Amino acid sequence: MKAHTKGNFHQTAAPLLFLLPNILIFATFIIIPAIQGLRMSFTEWGVFTEPRFIGLANFSELLGDEVFWKTFSNTLVYSLFTVSLIMVYALMLAMLLHKNSLKGEKLFRSLFYIPSLLSMITVGIAWRFILGDEMGIINYLLRTMGGDGVRWLTDSKLAMVSIITVSIWAQAGYYMVILIAGLQAIPTELYEAATIDGSSAPRTFVSITLPLLRSTLLVVLVLATIASFKAYELIAVMTKGGPGYATKFIVQQVYQVAFLEDRLGYASAMSIVLMIIISLFTVVQFKVSGKEKSYE
Amino acid sequence: MNKKKTLSILQYALLVLLALSTLLPVLWVVLSSFKPQSELFRVPLTFIPKDWTIQNYQSSLRAGNFPVYFSNTVFVAVVSTALTVLINLMAGYALAKYIFKGRDVIFTIMIATLMIPLQVIMIPIFLQLKNLGMLNSLWGIIIPPAATPTGVFLARQYLVTLPNSLIEAARIDGAREHTIFFRLIVPMSKPIVATIAIFSFMWRWNDYLWPLIVITDNRKQTIQQALANFVGQLQINWSDLLAMTTIAIIPVIVVFLAFQRFFFSGIAAGSVKG
Numbered sequence: 001m002k003a004h005t006k007g008n009f010h011q012t013a014a015p016l017l018f019l020l021p022n023i024l025i026f027a028t029f030i031i032i033p034a035i036q037g038l039r040m041s042f043t044e045w046g047v048f049t050e051p052r053f054i055g056l057a058n059f060s061e062l063l064g065d066e067v068f069w070k071t072f073s074n075t076l077v078y079s080l081f082t083v084s085l086i087m088v089y090a091l092m093l094a095m096l097l098h099k100n101s102l103k104g105e106k107l108f109r110s111l112f113y114i115p116s117l118l119s120m121i122t123v124g125i126a127w128r129f130i131l132g133d134e135m136g137i138i139n140y141l142l143r144t145m146g147g148d149g150v151r152w153l154t155d156s157k158l159a160m161v162s163i164i165t166v167s168i169w170a171q172a173g174y175y176m177v178i179l180i181a182g183l184q185a186i187p188t189e190l191y192e193a194a195t196i197d198g199s200s201a202p203r204t205f206v207s208i209t210l211p212l213l214r215s216t217l218l219v220v221l222v223l224a225t226i227a228s229f230k231a232y233e234l235i236a237v238m239t240k241g242g243p244g245y246a247t248k249f250i251v252q253q254v255y256q257v258a259f260l261e262d263r264l265g266y267a268s269a270m271s272i273v274l275m276i277i278i279s280l281f282t283v284v285q286f287k288v289s290g291k292e293k294s295y296e
Numbered sequence: 297m298n299k300k301k302t303l304s305i306l307q308y309a310l311l312v313l314l315a316l317s318t319l320l321p322v323l324w325v326v327l328s329s330f331k332p333q334s335e336l337f338r339v340p341l342t343f344i345p346k347d348w349t350i351q352n353y354q355s356s357l358r359a360g361n362f363p364v365y366f367s368n369t370v371f372v373a374v375v376s377t378a379l380t381v382l383i384n385l386m387a388g389y390a391l392a393k394y395i396f397k398g399r400d401v402i403f404t405i406m407i408a409t410l411m412i413p414l415q416v417i418m419i420p421i422f423l424q425l426k427n428l429g430m431l432n433s434l435w436g437i438i439i440p441p442a443a444t445p446t447g448v449f450l451a452r453q454y455l456v457t458l459p460n461s462l463i464e465a466a467r468i469d470g471a472r473e474h475t476i477f478f479r480l481i482v483p484m485s486k487p488i489v490a491t492i493a494i495f496s497f498m499w500r501w502n503d504y505l506w507p508l509i510v511i512t513d514n515r516k517q518t519i520q521q522a523l524a525n526f527v528g529q530l531q532i533n534w535s536d537l538l539a540m541t542t543i544a545i546i547p548v549i550v551v552f553l554a555f556q557r558f559f560f561s562g563i564a565a566g567s568v569k570g
């Protein structure tokens with residue numbers, strides 16, 4: 001191939017011109033802000049005040065900031081439960097729906113995918129309507145069956161459980177699709193051989209399916225974890241972080257400290273912590289998908 | 297044989313049960329939006345509305361700025377999608393079909409920006425938009441997220457597979473580079489254009505965080521923003537809210553039903569690198 005001929009101005013300039021809009025946008029709205037954010041984390045800064053360099057003071061304040069660490073641990077708890085339960089549930093759905101042999105399989109796949117189409121705002125509104133203390137349908141059904149209403153969103157422990165459950169409901173279908181693609185990439189001969197050898201279904205699952213699905217599972221793990229650390233909308237609509245700080249996550253806290261308390265420098269220091277976590281998981285994802293390539 | 301049959305009946309039962317728990321919440325919202333206000337919370341609750349009505353839709357369309365929010369969102373989603381498809385396909389083409397210095401570095405940096413989602417640079421982005429005078433402008437929502445690492449990645453992966461001989465032949469015939477792109481490459485890229493367009497449209501329609509940061513002016517808001525504000529009020533008018541929520545859901549469901557086959561293949565391809 002000789003795509004690039006020396007001395008031909010058009011062919012030399014063309015790729016750069018094709019790349020120009022993207023490069024400009026990436027530079028202006030990601031790379032420069034990211035550097036700016038890092039610099040800001042070492043300053044004291046409000047929207048209407050001049051930045052003042054204060055070294056690591058923001059970070060040392062962060063170490064002792066109970067509210068921040070509360071939102072940090074909330075995010076971890078949310079992430080841990082949401083991600084692990086999504087993986088189990090999505091894998092179960094994918095196992096049931098990947099063979100193209102069950103009648104109505106495509107229809108089921110589409111049905112399970114529907115919640116993933118909805119914005120987190122509409123998901124949050126739907127579930128707030130359903131889980132309402134007084135007028136929600138779930139509590140109505142509990143009461144007609146002789147039970148008591150449950151404070152799904154206003155009890156500090158249950159609120160987290162509700163948020164996690166709704167997150168799983170909203171996202172499992174998306175990860176199911178990725179896992180189905182992973183399962184369908186496993187050569188069928190392996191399963192045939194296992195059947196001939198008289199391997200039981202659970203045995204086949206543990207010794208063939210899981211090991212060969214490992215990299216897909218890892219991709220799902222990373223994507224779901226990153227998504228969980230970015231969570232914002234659902235909580236904004238369903239609980240506003242409450243009751244108290246029970247369901248307040250890092251992104252909420254960054255938004256509040258930056259835009260409501262006007263402490264841009266300090267909020268930037270919090271963002272750096274979030275960025276480090278997300279970067280670590282992204283690097284893992286690159287490693288995994290890099291390996292994936294070598295199989296092709 | 298017998299064992300297999302019972303297994304599949306059990307599988308069906310399980311799938312039907314799970315499918316119901318997946319769908320009923322959505323149906324409950326949509327059906328409730330067609331109930332008159334007096335029926336919405338009347339005990340005993342009814343699943344199917346007794347008196348079907350579209351008055352909630354009429355009143356939410358009349359009330360306040362909802363039509364404005366709707367047209368803002370249509371504008372943002374459509375223009376953003378066109379822009380995203382164009383610039384990402386251009387970038388993907390440059391990275392797939394030209395050899396030049398720094399190409400791999402540029403590609404790596406673009407993909408690496410996945411590590412820096414909006415959530416971690418909200419504050420500097422806000423200041424950047426303020427400096428550029430893009431706050432409270434729909435272009436402030438449209439332009440900054442238009443270049444996407446996933447879009448570039450998908451476009452490049454697709455275009456690499458197109459034969460170079462076609463491009464060479466066009467060059468020998470004297471075609472200029474931009475003519476080759478618009479006349480030859482774009483028409484051959486329909487599947488990947490469709491995939492990028494669909495996901496871009498869905499994301500932009502559903503997005504909340506970008507509008508939240510860029511827009512404070514009430515008349516520039518998008519539907520998702522309006523819904524979030526509506527639900528933040530002390531006294532929620534659920535009848536209107538459910539109608540607006542249903543209106544916000546309809547476009548994404550329609551796009552899904554119309555382009556279903558692109559969804560699943562797109563997710564599978566995109567998930568490899570986010």
